[in-house]
Amino acid sequence: MLDKFVQIFITVDFYVAILRMATPLLLAAIGGLVAEKAGIVTFSMESMMLMGTIAAIVGSGLSGNVWVGVLLALLGGMLIALVYAFMAVTVGAHQIVTSVALNLGMLGLSSILYALAFTRGDEIIQQVIKVPGLEVVKIPLLGDIPIIGAIFFNHYPLVYVAYVSVPLVWYVLYRTSWGLKIRAVGEHPHAADTVGINVHLVRYLSLLVTGALSGLAGAFLSVGLLNSFMENMTGGRGFIAYTSIVFGKWEPGGVLLGTLLFGAADALQLRIQPMGLNIPPQFMTAFPYVVTLLILILVVGKASWPASSGQAFRREGK
Amino acid sequence: MNGTKKVRALWRDYLEKSFNITIPIVAVLLAFAVSGVIILVWGSNPFEAYAALISGAFGGPNAIATTLIRGTPLLFTGLAVAYGYRGGFFNIGAEGQLYMGAYAATWVGVTLSGLPGWLLIPLAILASILVGMLYVLLPGYMKARRGTNEVLTTLLMNYIAIQFAEWAMRVNHYMPGVTKFDDGSPAVWTWVNWIGIKDPTQPFPKSPFTVEAAYLPSLKSVMQSGFLGELFGQAEWYQAIFNHPAFGRITLAPVIGIVVAILIFFIMFRTTTGYKSRAVGLNAQAARSMGINVPRTILTTALISGALAGLAGGMEVLGNQHRIIPNFLVNAGFDGIPVALIGQLHPYGVLLSSFFFGALRAGANKMQIVSHVPVAVVYVIQSLAILFAIAGGTLDIESTLKKRRMMREREAAPSAPPQGSGEVSHAG
Numbered sequence: 001m002l003d004k005f006v007q008i009f010i011t012v013d014f015y016v017a018i019l020r021m022a023t024p025l026l027l028a029a030i031g032g033l034v035a036e037k038a039g040i041v042t043f044s045m046e047s048m049m050l051m052g053t054i055a056a057i058v059g060s061g062l063s064g065n066v067w068v069g070v071l072l073a074l075l076g077g078m079l080i081a082l083v084y085a086f087m088a089v090t091v092g093a094h095q096i097v098t099s100v101a102l103n104l105g106m107l108g109l110s111s112i113l114y115a116l117a118f119t120r121g122d123e124i125i126q127q128v129i130k131v132p133g134l135e136v137v138k139i140p141l142l143g144d145i146p147i148i149g150a151i152f153f154n155h156y157p158l159v160y161v162a163y164v165s166v167p168l169v170w171y172v173l174y175r176t177s178w179g180l181k182i183r184a185v186g187e188h189p190h191a192a193d194t195v196g197i198n199v200h201l202v203r204y205l206s207l208l209v210t211g212a213l214s215g216l217a218g219a220f221l222s223v224g225l226l227n228s229f230m231e232n233m234t235g236g237r238g239f240i241a242y243t244s245i246v247f248g249k250w251e252p253g254g255v256l257l258g259t260l261l262f263g264a265a266d267a268l269q270l271r272i273q274p275m276g277l278n279i280p281p282q283f284m285t286a287f288p289y290v291v292t293l294l295i296l297i298l299v300v301g302k303a304s305w306p307a308s309s310g311q312a313f314r315r316e317g318k
Numbered sequence: 319m320n321g322t323k324k325v326r327a328l329w330r331d332y333l334e335k336s337f338n339i340t341i342p343i344v345a346v347l348l349a350f351a352v353s354g355v356i357i358l359v360w361g362s363n364p365f366e367a368y369a370a371l372i373s374g375a376f377g378g379p380n381a382i383a384t385t386l387i388r389g390t391p392l393l394f395t396g397l398a399v400a401y402g403y404r405g406g407f408f409n410i411g412a413e414g415q416l417y418m419g420a421y422a423a424t425w426v427g428v429t430l431s432g433l434p435g436w437l438l439i440p441l442a443i444l445a446s447i448l449v450g451m452l453y454v455l456l457p458g459y460m461k462a463r464r465g466t467n468e469v470l471t472t473l474l475m476n477y478i479a480i481q482f483a484e485w486a487m488r489v490n491h492y493m494p495g496v497t498k499f500d501d502g503s504p505a506v507w508t509w510v511n512w513i514g515i516k517d518p519t520q521p522f523p524k525s526p527f528t529v530e531a532a533y534l535p536s537l538k539s540v541m542q543s544g545f546l547g548e549l550f551g552q553a554e555w556y557q558a559i560f561n562h563p564a565f566g567r568i569t570l571a572p573v574i575g576i577v578v579a580i581l582i583f584f585i586m587f588r589t590t591t592g593y594k595s596r597a598v599g600l601n602a603q604a605a606r607s608m609g610i611n612v613p614r615t616i617l618t619t620a621l622i623s624g625a626l627a628g629l630a631g632g633m634e635v636l637g638n639q640h641r642i643i644p645n646f647l648v649n650a651g652f653d654g655i656p657v658a659l660i661g662q663l664h665p666y667g668v669l670l671s672s673f674f675f676g677a678l679r680a681g682a683n684k685m686q687i688v689s690h691v692p693v694a695v696v697y698v699i700q701s702l703a704i705l706f707a708i709a710g711g712t713l714d715i716e717s718t719l720k721k722r723r724m725m726r727e728r729e730a731a732p733s734a735p736p737q738g739s740g741e742v743s744h745a746g
Contacts, residue, residue: 043469093708096408096469100655101708105701109356111694116360231694239473246470280488286481293474296467297460305467 008271015151017270019159020225022263024049024217026162028241029248029255030169031213036245037173038206039186039308043099044084045214046238047106051076052218054110057229058117061131069131070158070219077215078208080106085207089200092312103238111231133227134158134220158220165213170252182206186306189313199313214238240288247292250306262288342660342671345706346699353699357691367689374684375677379564381684386572387638389676391416391647393575394630395654396661396668397582398623403663404586405595405619406602407461411454411472412627413651414479417642418453419446419628421483423635424515424642427528428491435531442532443632450628451621453479458620462613468620476651484644487523489514515642524643534637537573538565571637576669578629583665585622595619627651656704675700 008014028049032042055076060069080102087098118129134156143153173179184192185202193199221237222229240262247261248254269284354364375385395412402409409415422445430438457475460466490499492511499505500521517526541560542551550556559565586592594615597605606612634647657675661667678700682693 087705087708091709096410097655097659098705098708100652101701101704104652104656104697105705108694108697108701112356112360112692112698115692236477243470243474246467280485282481282485282488286478289474289477289481293471293478296471296474297456 004275008268008275012147012150014267014271016154017267018260018263019152019155020263021266022259023156023159023162023224024220024237025241025244025259025262026256027158027165027217027220028210028214028238029244029259030162030165030252031210031217032241033245033248033250033252033255034169034173034182035203035206035210036250036309037179037186037306038182038203039189039306039311039313040085040088040203040207040210041095041099041310042207042210042245043096043239043242044080044102045210045217045241046234046236047084047099047102048077048080048211048214049218049221049234049238049241050103050106050110050232051080052215053222053229053233054113054218055215056219056223057129057131058113060133060223061129062117064132066132066134066223069223070134070216073215073219073222074212075215077213077218078211081207081211081214082204084211085204088312089203089207092314095310095312107232110229110233114229129229130227131223134224156220156224158216158224161216166252166256173252183306185313186308189308189311193313193315203313214241217241243289243292247295258292261291338662339667341710342662342667342703342707345660345710346674346703348706349699349702352702353695356695356698357689360691362689362691367685367691367695370688371678371681371685374681376681379562380567381680383564383567384680385673385677386568387676388679389673390572390575390637391630391634391650392653392657392675393572393579393669393672394626394633395651396657396672397579397654397665398626398630399654399658400661400663400665400668401582401586401595401626402619402623403658404599405616405623406599407458407616407619407623408469409454409472409620409623409627410469410655411457411475411479411651412623412630412654413649414472414476415450415453415624415627416631416634416647416651417479417483418631419450420631420635420642420646421486421515422446422449422628423532423632424525424528427532427635427640428493428515428526431529431531433531435533438529438532439534439636442528442636443629446628446632446635447625448628450624450626450631452624453628454620454624458617458624461620462616483642484523486513486515487525487642487644489516490518491515491526493518493526525641527640528635532636533640534569534571534574534633536566537568537570538562540570541565569637571633574633574637575672578626579665579669582626586665591618595622627654630654653700656700659704660707 028045032045035042052073056066056069056073058069059072060066063069084098084102087093087102088095136154137157137160139149139153139160143149145153171179173182181192181197181202184195184197185199189199192202217237218234221233241259244255244258244262247258248256265284265288269281272279272281272284350368354368357364357367373381375381395416398412398415399409423442426442426445427438430441433441453475454472457466457468457471460471461468490505490511491514492507496518497505499518505518515525517524520526538560541547541556584592586596594605594610595618597608597610598612598615598619602612605615630650631647634650635642639646653675657672658668660674661669661671678696682696685691685695686693
């Protein structure tokens with residue numbers, strides 16, 4: 001039994017699958033991190049991802065060009081982020097409550113949009129529609145390195161976007177004045193306001209980044225992995241992305257690690273099942289959640305949270 | 319003078335315990351209006367669609383029965399979320415607690431098959447409540463002692479509960495009468511079969527039905543037996559009403575739900591436990607300075623919330639499905655959140671909103687058949703209703719009341735300095 005288990009770990013295919021499974025999570029989580037750092041709870045990434053899945057399918061299916069779909073997904077994610085920003089920042093509504101409402105609404109709306117785009121006449125379509133999907137792009141030179149090239153540089157283009165996004169977000173957050181503003185707004189909005197930072201604007205813009213990347217994450221699910229749409233296609237991946245942010249203690253590196261862990265559990269689960277190993281696949285699925293829970297209980301202190309997380313900003317005396 | 323003060327106190331008391339019904343109704347109407355536009359774009363007549371929705375939910379005894387059946391689990395999870403929310407414990411984990419409660423009730427109903435119904439049903443209910451509480455113990459304790467964010471811990475535990483249930487539904491349950499498993503192999507029992515809940519004679523991942531003694535009696539049978547049956551049994555009108563098959567479909571579960579809602583109202587507003595919960599939920603710091611043991615109160619709040627969510631699962635098993643299957647109640651736990659919020663976090667409001675949500679679900683199928691509008695529109699209606707309700711600012715009912723009271727006090731003493739910052743703070 002053990003040697004079968006080891007076999008999984010020595011195949012290139014397994015590591016390719018980890019990266020592929022981790023990509024939608026990473027795209028959303030690293031985008032969510034930006035808004036989280038600005039003090040916004042991104043429990044609504046699920047709805048932005050759902051918008052991404054449907055926008056990508058519709059764009060790709062109607063135009064015949066997958067990149068139109070990807071662009072639409074990016075814009076669609078930003079649109080939902082804008083709605084969320086309006087509720088969370090301008091109205092000052094409870095962010096998790098708003099997120100729950102948005103997630104629920106997008107669950108319905110995505111199905112309706114899908115049917116609207118692909119229904120002819122009175123017929124409600126039953127069969128799965130295939131649309132033009134993303135193609136694997138091998139990076140020249142790097143892709144030719146044995147093993148490493150096959151694992152890292154032979155992927156859908158959005159995987160590379162995810163690679164780049166991690167150092168990029170890190171750089172923006174910690175090495176630019178914009179990042180400083182974002183973090184200031186998240187840690188102490190009143191102080192930031194006093195020095196002339198437009199708290200609401202910073203939060204809006206950070207959420208737009210979250211929306212764009214979550215939209216891409218959704219696109220990766222629909223036009224990347226499957227080339228088709230199913231109801232509730234994200235299946236809680238937005239929440240997993242959110243969990244990864246907590247797992248990673250609100251740091252880009254940690255977020256990357258978290259999404260890789262969830263990706264690995266996904267990949268492992270798919271491989272254990274056909275091998276007839278005696279580990280129930282449900283345990284594999286539950287494993288990352290248990291690990292995150294343990295980390296939350298044992299390690300993550302209150303200090304990890306951006307101080308103003310989840311609180312709407314209002315000027316004193318207003 | 320004393321008399322006026324008393325009346326005023328009573329009035330204030332009434333205000334605190336009442337719920338503002340205008341804003342949710344306006345929010346729901348707005349949600350219907352906007353969704354109507356979506357239906358128009360879809361190419362159907364919204365009025366026709368909504369007529370079908372209403373007739374599917376209320377058009378006749380059977381439709382009403384379906385509404386009640388679909389609304390009942392939402393009532394329990396809505397109460398769970400509302401009680402927790404009021405006490406500063408935002409229970410996102412009702413879904414998981416519900417699954418565990420359903421598992422527990424099924425386990426009792428399948429395993430203790432020899433017991434009579436009057437003992438078996440209370441035992442199963444108790445099991446679902448206890449397991450629900452047990453499953454919220456860790457998040458509750460961590461929140462109380464360490465301030466660990468309960469939204470995350472309960473969310474994570476949802477997934478673990480669902481995976482546990484999925485696994486248990488695939489492991490044969492110990493049944494002494496069974497000698498062969500579904501794949502034809504001779505039955506060999508180990509300790510794990512005590513945890514597994516799968517029907518060993520069937521190749522599908524689902525539990526066996528509980529023994530019939532564990533079925534909650536239908537309203538029909540309740541009304542026609544015992545005291546009521548003897549009193550009215552001969553009356554023609556009584557027979558005409560309660561002999562209807564719809565009453566055979568409705569069990570005691572919705573009735574128990576209504577009783578529990580009243581009970582939660584009393585706990586929330588008439589007991590020190592409820593008072594402490596609400597005080598901590600409103601302002602933990604102030605509660606502490608009042609001498610309330612904040613951690614213990616948070617834990618109590620969490621346990622009550624978990625008990626209600628566990629009960630939701632138990633009631634669904636005992637009163638409706640009588641077993642657990644994969645996706646046995648999709649999103650009933652999560653939907654407790656909108657139910658609680660539209661219900662203004664008030665037990666009676668939750669009662670109304672849960673059956674409203676139940677009606678939406680019951681009517682959606684008819685709407686799809688009659689006007690070809692996808693069932694998914696119902697999600698959009700629910701979502702918009704919450705968004706409008708939040709935007710209407712109804713969620714801060716307590717702070718609105720507080721503000722109103724403060725204004726009144728300020729009017730009484732005009733020299734007093736203005737109090738309170740304008741910050742809307744919601745500890746997540």
